Amino acid sequence: MPEKARVRPVDEADLQEKTLASLAPYRDQDGRVYTIWATLAHHEDALRRYLVFSNHVLGKNTLPLASRELMILRIAARAGAAYEWDQHIRIARRAGLSDETILAAATGAWDGLDELDQVLLAATDSLVERQGVDDELWSRLAAHLGVEQIIDVLYTVGQYLTIATVINTLGVQVEGELALDLPRTGPDADQKPDAHQKEVHA
Incomplete structure (x- = not known):
């Protein structure tokens, strides 16, 4: 960024x-x-x-609002897209999501989330990593969602990957202070943010 x-x-x-x-x-x-x-x-x-x-x-979107926001925040966290993260923290809070739930979704600590959100977040990760889902994950999606909703899963991930790409490439800056610190989700997630990250968050 x-x-x-x-x-x-x-x-x-x-x-x-x-x-x-x-x-x-x-x-x-x-x-x-x-x-x-x-x-x-x-x-x-x-x-x-x-x-x-x-x-x-x-x-x-035909997906539940709160579930959709958890998907978007997972994408923003994985991409390190601070602007996207900040905007959707505010939307997620208005949708009734707690910061604890938001951070659990963003960091992959999904055990405490309901089954639908776990499936949607697993699909989000698979779509980000592989641009598709395997048969087992497809079956899990189909057990919870109709075809229209599954298409909206694909559109949601595609839309917010596009926006994350725009943010990180064009350097779209956060408007003011971050509403909630952006977690690190990569292999060095346990390390402290470096100076560059701190400047991006400011």
Whole structure:
């Protein structure tokens, strides 16, 4: 993750009216367009099209809201995507998830989670690592979900891997302080964060 933004967000004054209209639901409590979307606004046509898909995944998804957020936070933690992590910590808390549950999902400590969330998180990891699931995991998914919901599992993972890639490549910076520290999930997870990580989190 770059220490500074490689691509700066676009000023609203420079955006087309139709882009501003598409971004109307994507503003923070102060009325500012979220940094991720203002950054992607460098390619306005693509952004408007992408927002249609994003709106389905975030707003019309057939998966339970809390379960979907645990999946997204697992992806953000694995990718080290601090901006994605921070935004979805806030959504997850509004969905009623405790920080303890969030951190359990993010770090792989799933034993205390319900069966559906364990299956969804296992599928998330498999899709991140292998871009697919084996027959055993497919059977577990099919025991809990219909085909529509399984497709939404695929869309959710794909969407938020895309966003994590954007964040980490373009250097999208967290807006203010992290709502909850981003856990480390790699092989060196037990080591203390280095100076670079601390700067990214600031």
